[in-house]
Structures are given as C-alpha cells and as structure tokens.
Amino acid sequence: MKIYIDPFTYEDPNEAVREFAKEIDVSCVKIEEVIGAGEFGEVYKGRLKPVGKRELSVAIKTLKAGYSEKQRRDFLSEASIMGQFDHPNIIRLEGVVTKSRPVMIITEFMENGALDSFLRVRVRGLTSHSGWTGAG
Template identity: 45%
Template sequence: LTIFPACELLLGAILKNPVNRPDYYILHENIVVKQKIGDGAFGDVFIGELKKPGGNSVDVAIKMLKGVMTKKERANFMMEAKIMRRFNHENIVNLLGVAVQEYPVMIVLELCPNGALDSKLRKNPSIPVQKLIQYTVDACRGMVYLSGR
C-alpha cells in the first residue's frame, strides 16, 4: 500500500482496504466513441467499442448524457442502472455498464445491429405483415418479461 503524505494531511484518513467498483462500472478509457446515430432529451447516442480485458473489443451503443447531474439525479440514474443490469431477455436491450467516474456520463448498451425498430418501420413502410406480427410478438414478450420484474 502506497500512502501519499499530502493526501493524508488533506483528508485526515488513510484508505487501507480498496473499495471494489461494481462490475457494471466501466472506465472511460475502455470506451471508444465512433459515430453519432441519434439524439434524445437526455443525450446523444453513438456507435462505439467497449474494450474488454485481454484486448478484445465489442461493438456497443453508447448513450452520452448531457450536462452535469445533481446528486439526486445521479442516485436515481445509478439505481436505474442497477435495476437494468438484472434484466436478461432476448427481447430487451442489455445494459453492459455505466461510465460515471468523469464527464460525460455514459450508458453502454448492447448494440442492435439493425438499429431502432421505429426507424426501421419508418424507412420500410412495405414490411410484410408476417414480419410486423413477429415484431409485435417480440415486443410483447419483452414487456411481459419486464412486467414480471
């Protein structure tokens, strides 16, 4: 354990045992932001990469939140992230983690390779009825899963 005398003097305390970060906390240095794909009330959405231990990386969606959060907003945000981490269903986008140690705060999500369903429906008004029914069934399965949580 390395103790920095200046820190001890400023803080009046020494951290003897490390406090582990939750597994869903991601360091900003492990996120590569690439292309903007959307925006919303709370922030912009980007395609990016999440660097994994061992050098591998995976394509992800990144929600980059706008502005600085109040203490209450941050607590609510973290509670929501904690709840979302427990979801595991094929019709629900998985939360991979959050980057909160610095700004901008980022939410890292599983990337849907075909993009958002609403965009796909607007761009392709002639999707066959059978496919539309399948989309509806999949959305209902996701909602049933969430309603049981």
C-alpha cells in the same frame, strides 16, 4: 420468476445503479460517431474493450453537460432497469461510466438501429392481408 425492482424505490438511486450496473473504466470506451440524440444527450456508436476480453461494438448514451441531479438520476435509472434483464430479445447493458464525464450508459449495439425506426420503415410494406395493419 424474477422480480423487477424499481430503482426509484431506493432511498439513494445511486445504490440501484451500483447494484444492477457494472462500472466501466472510461479508458475501455472508444467513441466513434454520433448516431442520434436521446432525451438526455447524444448517442454514439463506439467500441468497448474490457480488460482481458474481446472488443465489442456498443451504443453509448451520454448525459449532456449542465445536468441536474434529477436528470442524472433519471438517466441512470434506465441502466438500473436494463441491468436487471438477461434475455436475448432485450438490449444487453454492458455497464455505465459514472466516475468521469460525460456520464455514459453502454449497451450492445443494434445493427438495425432503434426498433421503433426499424419497424416504421418496414410497416409501409405490410398489407391488410398480412393480418396486421399497424393501426391502433
């Protein structure tokens, strides 16, 4: 059984990011289009072309300019958490960009968008006969 480590237990939260998330060179990242906005900044669809590997479609979360150190720490804690998981049903963290601006979290791209939005659209089609009403 794998034990999850809360990044906020680290004296220096940047250490958790270094331990659980791979640093990606910004030259390997190509931002294509805005697909949404997150709590900390814009979310983009883009491409990741790691050296010597095939190009991937990715989602790129950015940290907006003028952030506080607490906002940066909270933003990157998401990457520290995601980096601890390796499961086909959990979004894969590709890595982070912390050595240039904007700071970014790079994840695999979900073709159907965010799960909550995907489910919200499809729940309307469910009936009480399906065994789940979406209530509660």
